[in-house]
Amino acid sequence: MINDALSKFETIDIKVNKAVEILQKETENLSSHVATEGASSPSYAAITAANSQTTGASEDRALNILIYPIDPNNAINIGNLRKAIQETSKINNITFRCNNLFNISKGVKVVVPTIKDQQSVQTLFEGTNLKESYRLFIPKPPSIKLMIKFTSTGDSEEFAQELTSKNPSFPSSAFKVLFNMKAKTDHHWIIELQDPYLTLINTKYVFIGLKKCNCEIFLSVNHCKRCGEYGHSKSRCQAKEPRCLICGTLSPEPLHICSKRCFNCYDNNTKTGRSDPVFHNSGFYQCAEFQRQRQSVRAKSGIDKLLR
Numbered sequence: 001m002i003n004d005a006l007s008k009f010e011t012i013d014i015k016v017n018k019a020v021e022i023l024q025k026e027t028e029n030l031s032s033h034v035a036t037e038g039a040s041s042p043s044y045a046a047i048t049a050a051n052s053q054t055t056g057a058s059e060d061r062a063l064n065i066l067i068y069p070i071d072p073n074n075a076i077n078i079g080n081l082r083k084a085i086q087e088t089s090k091i092n093n094i095t096f097r098c099n100n101l102f103n104i105s106k107g108v109k110v111v112v113p114t115i116k117d118q119q120s121v122q123t124l125f126e127g128t129n130l131k132e133s134y135r136l137f138i139p140k141p142p143s144i145k146l147m148i149k150f151t152s153t154g155d156s157e158e159f160a161q162e163l164t165s166k167n168p169s170f171p172s173s174a175f176k177v178l179f180n181m182k183a184k185t186d187h188h189w190i191i192e193l194q195d196p197y198l199t200l201i202n203t204k205y206v207f208i209g210l211k212k213c214n215c216e217i218f219l220s221v222n223h224c225k226r227c228g229e230y231g232h233s234k235s236r237c238q239a240k241e242p243r244c245l246i247c248g249t250l251s252p253e254p255l256h257i258c259s260k261r262c263f264n265c266y267d268n269n270t271k272t273g274r275s276d277p278v279f280h281n282s283g284f285y286q287c288a289e290f291q292r293q294r295q296s297v298r299a300k301s302g303i304d305k306l307l308r
Ligand SMILES: [Zn+2]
Pocket: 224, 225, 226, 227, 228, 229, 232, 233, 234, 236, 237, 238, 239
């Protein structure tokens, strides 16, 4: 099978290269998502796996695997690599299909059609003597998070227990509980969906206790608590002056006159002639600018592929 695929590679045409280019872009988009600190991400493979389940397609996708030399001074020669793959896969009886192989800086990108092929490549490179010369890197996408709103428990074990026992589509292996946010007397819980349950992102509501709780896609938006701007966090802030997040005053005195006015919305309105509401804190969930930021995080996240 691999010989077949590799010989096809010799006559590969522009169409395939174009497809690879699109996929590369997609992978980059997925990787650039704003991830929550400390949360681990499912693989790109996992996302396309879940996606292929929803669409019924399994063969029309491709996955990237990057292979680098262990010795960084020795860039990989694609012909040698191909030979090494052929020999090692024959000896170890590991087969996989391969759409394309091409050089990237110092390494080689391998494009395979399915997760199964990707796993075989992983076995081949990590379970045989190939691991002495090459190391494997599989690009990771963002984690897929769901917010379960207004639950009456603040205890993570109790919450997980309720979620699995009252909702058959949520076995304990389907999610990891991340954290909660307090909303008056209730708690919004954020869970990270696990492969192969990523399509649970489509869930509209679940039962927790006796309550029907609405669900919402959770997207982490970077909002700086020092200067109030979006797109970076406080630890990366390069603004000259801090700002009051309530009234927008620059370098505020501790006892300044302060009432809610969002400087993001106010400045946007002035610049664009929009008339978004401005009487809220900077970083408020319903702030028009916050929602725009949220949409852009969503566009980059790849989540919309799972919703189709
Ligand atoms: Zn800042």
